[in-house]
Amino acid sequence: xxxxxxxxxxxxxxxxxxxxxxxxxxxxxxxxxxxxxxxxxxxxxxxxxxxxxxxxxxxxxxxxxxxxxxxxxxxxxxxxxxxxxxxxxxxxxxxxxxxxxxxxxxxxxxxxxxxxxxxxxxxxxxxxxxxxxxxxxxxxxxxxxxxxxxxxxxxxxxxxxxxxxxxxxxxxxxxxxxxxxxxxxxxxxxxxxxxxxxxxxxxxxxxxxxxxxxxxxxxxxxxxxxxxxxxxxxxxxxxxxxxxxxxxxxxxxxxxxxxxxxxxxxxxxxxxxxxxxxxxxxxxxxxxxxxxxxxxxxxxxxxxxxxxxxxxxxxxxxxxxxxxxxxxxx
Amino acid sequence: xxxxxxxxxxxxxxxxxxxxxxxxxxxxxxxxxxxxxxxxxxxxxxxxxxxxxxxxxxxxxxxxxxxxxxxxxxxxxxxxxxxxxxxxxxxxxxxxxxxxxxxxxxxxxxxxxxxxxxxxxxxxxxxxxxxxxxxxxxxxxxxxxxxxxxxxxxxxxxxxxxxxxxxxxxxxxxxxxxxxxxxxxxxxxxxxxxxxxxxxxxxxxxxxxxxxxxxxxxxxxxxxxxxxxxxxxxxxxxxxxxxxxxxxxxxxxxxxxxxxxxxxxxxxxxxxxxxxxxxxxxxxxxxxxxxxxxxxxxxxxx
Numbered sequence: 001x002x003x004x005x006x007x008x009x010x011x012x013x014x015x016x017x018x019x020x021x022x023x024x025x026x027x028x029x030x031x032x033x034x035x036x037x038x039x040x041x042x043x044x045x046x047x048x049x050x051x052x053x054x055x056x057x058x059x060x061x062x063x064x065x066x067x068x069x070x071x072x073x074x075x076x077x078x079x080x081x082x083x084x085x086x087x088x089x090x091x092x093x094x095x096x097x098x099x100x101x102x103x104x105x106x107x108x109x110x111x112x113x114x115x116x117x118x119x120x121x122x123x124x125x126x127x128x129x130x131x132x133x134x135x136x137x138x139x140x141x142x143x144x145x146x147x148x149x150x151x152x153x154x155x156x157x158x159x160x161x162x163x164x165x166x167x168x169x170x171x172x173x174x175x176x177x178x179x180x181x182x183x184x185x186x187x188x189x190x191x192x193x194x195x196x197x198x199x200x201x202x203x204x205x206x207x208x209x210x211x212x213x214x215x216x217x218x219x220x221x222x223x224x225x226x227x228x229x230x231x232x233x234x235x236x237x238x239x240x241x242x243x244x245x246x247x248x249x250x251x252x253x254x255x256x257x258x259x260x261x262x263x264x265x266x267x268x269x270x271x272x273x274x275x276x277x278x279x280x281x282x283x284x285x286x287x288x289x290x291x292x293x294x295x296x297x298x299x300x301x302x303x304x305x306x307x308x309x310x311x312x313x314x315x316x317x318x319x320x321x322x323x324x325x326x327x328x329x330x
Numbered sequence: 331x332x333x334x335x336x337x338x339x340x341x342x343x344x345x346x347x348x349x350x351x352x353x354x355x356x357x358x359x360x361x362x363x364x365x366x367x368x369x370x371x372x373x374x375x376x377x378x379x380x381x382x383x384x385x386x387x388x389x390x391x392x393x394x395x396x397x398x399x400x401x402x403x404x405x406x407x408x409x410x411x412x413x414x415x416x417x418x419x420x421x422x423x424x425x426x427x428x429x430x431x432x433x434x435x436x437x438x439x440x441x442x443x444x445x446x447x448x449x450x451x452x453x454x455x456x457x458x459x460x461x462x463x464x465x466x467x468x469x470x471x472x473x474x475x476x477x478x479x480x481x482x483x484x485x486x487x488x489x490x491x492x493x494x495x496x497x498x499x500x501x502x503x504x505x506x507x508x509x510x511x512x513x514x515x516x517x518x519x520x521x522x523x524x525x526x527x528x529x530x531x532x533x534x535x536x537x538x539x540x541x542x543x544x545x546x547x548x549x550x551x552x553x554x555x556x557x558x559x560x561x562x563x564x565x566x567x568x569x570x571x572x573x574x575x576x577x578x579x580x581x582x583x584x585x586x587x588x589x590x591x592x593x594x595x596x597x598x599x600x601x602x603x604x605x606x607x608x609x610x611x612x613x614x615x616x617x618x619x620x621x622x623x624x625x626x627x628x629x630x631x632x
Contacts, residue, residue: 010426017434017437017497018434021441025441025445029535033534033535046455048534049449049453052448053450055445055446057461059501060465060506062483062502066479067475068471068475120370127363127367130360131360137371139615140375141371143375143611143614145614146610146613148564148581148582148585148606150582150586150603153589154585154599154600154603155378158380158384158600169396170393170394172377172397205377213622213626214625217626265472266472266473266474268565269566269586272586285472289474293569293570293573305472305477308474309474312472319466319467320467323466
């Protein structure tokens with residue numbers, strides 16, 4: 001690292017930004033407010049809110065709203081970006097066998113990642129609720145949430161590492177399989193029978209804490225009297241779980257599931273780092289990245305991005321309904 | 331689970347009772363539960379512990395034996411992997427770059443979101459509820475849909491491969507969640523607070539800076555931690571807007587590149603990965619409460 005450059009250019013820049021930007025924004029809001037006060041009393045409530053939401057709306061318009069429309073429009077143009085080709089980009093992309101594989105893998109992700117993260121999350125939430133060392137257990141399960149998917153992928157590359165049979169297995173998983181269960185070592189990352197599931201398992205390891213934390217909070221919200229009443233009526237533990245706890249957790253489970261579905265559709269980092277989409281483990285987000293960055297094909301990558309967007313729309317609509325239902329109850 | 335819930339004695343009672351035959355019997359009755367929880371927890375931390383231990387093992391040991399062998403004597407640990415990776419890759423620069431990217435990309439959206447969330451919660455304006463609904467919708471939009479137009483825009487403005495570009499992009503991407511989180515909190519503040527402030531003749535600014543912000547420190551802390559970790563851990567956005575420029579690449583991008591390029595020196599990756607995890611882990615273990623609160627507040631609750 002060039003220390004001179006760091007001390008003379010970058011560090012001062014960072015300081016200037018960290019102190020300067022909030023100062024400028026605070027200045028903006030103060031000046032805006034002073035200007036609003038000079039308006040006639042009747043006009044103030046109409047103008048003031050726009051001063052306050054203005055910067056946010058500008059950012060969101062430039063970085064989210066405009067690009068979504070831009071990408072949809074771009075996906076209808078040819079590779080040169082000038083000829084209108086209607087839906088032919090979509091036809092070509094969907095006819096590409098690599099994309100078909102990516103869609104298949106995304107469906108694996110969607111189903112297995114969501115299901116297992118929920119299962120493990122629910123299991124850990126329910127189990128840990130019954131012991132006194134709940135807090136440290138939960139914080140250890142939750143810890144992978146703090147690290148990047150890139151680091152997570154490296155961790156699991158070592159977990160899955162493979163040596164030819166006969167050599168000492170240095171990867172944890174193959175060592176357990178080979179040393180304890182006497183199973184031949186498996187090339188987890190390359191073997192196309194298992195590699196998608198291996199990558200999804202790594203991702204589940206990372207996200208279970210997320211499901212657990214939300215479900216656990218919801219579990220603690222269930223009134224004790226309710227469980228007590230069920231017990232007095234002679235219900236066993238399993239009946240109480242199935243008939244009382246699970247139905248009460250259902251709204252939360254649904255919310256967590258929708259979030260997980262979005263994560264599954266956007267899966268990128270783990271695939272990019274471990275296999276780069278090789279060995280039939282590609283997913284749409286990585287396909288899109290390849291078309292954009294390696295092939296420089298804006299037509300195909302726009303079409304892929306829009307396909308991702310379309311896949312998310314049912315969840316998006318569900319979220320909006322959910323939100324309105326909650327607002328309606330306020 | 332055949333274990334009945336009432337058997338778990340309330341903590342206070344148990345502490346008062348000390349160890350009695352009854353508490354020991356309870357423990358034994360609960361044994362399957364304890365085994366299941368501890369077993370799962372141990373299984374959960376093995377991957378991380380394995381990486382951590384591996385990163386301190388000498389090259390010779392790494393290739394011939396698993397990391398667990400290092401846990402028994404003779405203990406043979408070294409810092410060589412860290413020294414090597416820091417001197418041969420630009421991981422050190424990346425470490426700095428990650429701060430350079432994450433701090434402004436947290437401060438800017440948090441400030442902008444605080445203003446907006448205040449307006450959404452306590453001011454009336456045309457289309458307010460619809461705009462807020464649109465924000466909730468935007469929470470689900472895959473960022474991939476935004477890359478191409480923004481790349482073109484950045485190229486024409488000369489912002490590709492610059493910190494400024496990625497600060498702005500992260501601000502835009504982070505705002506819907508940030509506003510959502512803060513507005514939910516601001517809205518829950520008691521209305522009399524605002525009424526009494528108005529009677530005292532305090533202006534909007536005073537109410538915001540003197541009442542709303544100080545009361546919202548927990549929510550702001552959650553947001554700041556959440557956004558900071560999100561940006562620090564982000565790979566995709568950094569690849570897109572900074573990917574081609576190693577001098578400005580954050581840790582995630584450099585680490586991902588090392589996965590592909592290390593070849594023989596594969597084990598140095600352990601040290602590199604752990605270096606990239608230090609800051610998130612410190613933030614996580616010291617401020618876990620706020621992080622969890624941010625996650626709870628962020629889910630669209632039913």
